Amino acid sequence: MASSSTLPPWFSRALGSLWAGDLDGFTSIFAPDALYEIPFTPTGPVRLTSREEIDTFMRGLLDGGRLRYGSLTEVRAYETGDDLIVEAVARHHRPADGAPIDLSYIWFVTRRDGYVTRFRDYMIPLEISAI
Numbered sequence: 178m179a180s181s182s183t184l185p186p187w188f189s190r191a192l193g194s195l196w197a198g199d200l201d202g203f204t205s206i207f208a209p210d211a212l213y214e215i216p217f218t219p220t221g222p223v224r225l226t227s228r229e230e231i232d233t234f235m236r237g238l239l240d241g242g243r244l245r246y247g248s249l250t251e252v253r254a255y256e257t258g259d260d261l262i263v264e265a266v267a268r269h270h271r272p273a274d275g276a277p278i279d280l281s282y283i284w285f286v287t288r289r290d291g292y293v294t295r296f297r298d299y300m301i302p303l304e305i306s307a308i
Contacts, residue, residue: 182252182253182254183252183254184249184252184254184263185254185256185261187206188206188254188261188263188286190202191203191205191206192249195235195246196246196247198239200232200235200236200239201232203235204228204231204232204235206292206293207228207231207292207293207294207296208228208289208290208292208293208294209227209228210226210227210228210294211225211226211227211228211231211292211293211294211295211296212224212225212226212294212295212296213225213230213231213234213295213296213298214295214296214297214298215297215298215299215300216297216299217299245269245270245271245272246267246269247267247268247269247270247277248267248268249265249266249267249268250265250266250267250268251264251265251266252264252265253265259287259288259289260285260286260287260288261284261285261286261287261288262283262284262285262286263282263283263284263286264281264282264283265281265282265284266279266280266281266282267279267280267281267282280300281300282298282299282300283299283300284296284297284298284299285297285299
C-alpha cells in the first residue's frame with residue numbers, strides 16, 4: 178500500500194468543514210451509529226457511539242474555545258478499499274493568544290456504503306489539556 182501526501186477528497190472536505198466550524202459538514206460523513214474512539218486521553222479513553230455523540234463532542238472542542246483549527250502538514254495517507262490510515266501534523270492555535278499548538282495525529286478510518294462507521298483517533302491530547 179503506497180502512501181500519498183493528499184487526503185481523499187471526501188475526508189479533506191470533512192476536515193475543512195470541521196476547521197471552518199461547520200460541524201454538520203464534518204459529521205455528515207459518519208453513519209448514524211458510527212463509533213469514534215480516542216483511546217488515550219488524560220482522563221481515559223473517549224468512546225462515542227453515534228453521529229449525535231460525535232457532534233456533541235466536537236462542538237465542545239469548538240465552543241470551549243480551547244483550540245482554533247489550522248492546517249495539516251506532513252500528511253501520509255494510506256487508502257485501501259474501505260479503510261483509510263492518515264498520519265499528519267496539524268498546526269492549530271490557542272484562541273487566547275494565537276500561540277501555535279502542533280498536534281500529531283494518526284487516524285484509522287473505516288467506511289461502509291460511503292459513511293464512516295469507525296474512526297480511531299490517536300492524537301496527543303496532553304497538548305490540548307495543557308492549554
